[in-house]
């Protein structure tokens with residue numbers, strides 16, 4: 001499919017290939033080949049992804065650190081490195097004599113000097129799951145905090161593994177919708193073209209579709225994708241929840257927890273309701289059904 005595509009036609013290219021871990025895929029691919037062959041195979045499709053990427057376009061590669069250290073060295077020869085994003089998700093059991101593997105690598109590259117599109121999400125202040133209180137003390141900087149949330153860092157600790165039966169689209173390997181929404185929101189606009197050559201359960205395509213992007217992809221066994229697209233209602237609700245809880249300084253749930261535990265939010269924070277600055281207190285915000293991100 002990649003070979004059939006014209007050069008420079010894609011705004012955002014993302015890949016989550018098999019990791020050569022001897023996993024079973026419904027497409028029956030051999031997921032245990034030699035390290036040399038695996039890296040050669042990856043470099044082949046990466047070169048095609050680079051070719052079809054528009055100038056200023058973004059390429060993201062999701063893999064284990066073990067593979068991305070090699071694949072990053074290869075991409076460095078053709079693209080501009082932006083970030084190694086660590087996504088804190090435990091993916092293996094502890095192994096004797098090793099550190100506990102606890103992050104996936106998300107490589108982020110740009111074709112050319114400057115990204116054509118870059119608007120990273122802002123994240124809400126992290127709060128205690130029990131009392132809603134801020135986990136970090138922002139001291140005298142509270143009034144300097146952007147009412148739309150905290151700057152996105154290159155370590156993502158807020159991506160939940162796909163565990164919930166309601167959101168889990170198939171037995172293995174589906175990426176969280178929140179991850180794909182974040183990548184797509186950062187490096188594409190409505191109307192942009194998003195590419196993912198390893199469709200799996202179609203998470204990239206769903207996030208792209210529901211946010212008004214065009215998308216193109218491939219998969220050896222498309223049955224899970226076809227089934228998912230037959231009813232997108234669950235994904236729509238999940239995405240609405242994800243989008244309601246980004247680009248805001250406090251999640252409404254956390255404010256409700258603060259209120260329940262008798263905490264008072266500092267008046268120094270600048271908050272917004274419906275995109276407008278507000279001087280209101282926690283009660284008003286918790287009660288407001290208008291507290292949505294703009």
Ligand SMILES: C[S@@+](CC[C@H](N)C(=O)[O-])C[C@H]1O[C@@H](n2cnc3c(N)ncnc32)[C@H](O)[C@@H]1O
Pocket residue numbers: 016017018019025026027029173174175176197198199200201202203204218219220221
């Ligand atoms: C790790 S999964 C991708 C999961 C996906 N990101 C999601 O969220 O559901 C990798 C997928 O690549 C597919 N695949 C492997 N080789 C392929 C190829 N040559 N062309 C297209 N798809 C391929 C496999 O069938 C598998 O579903």
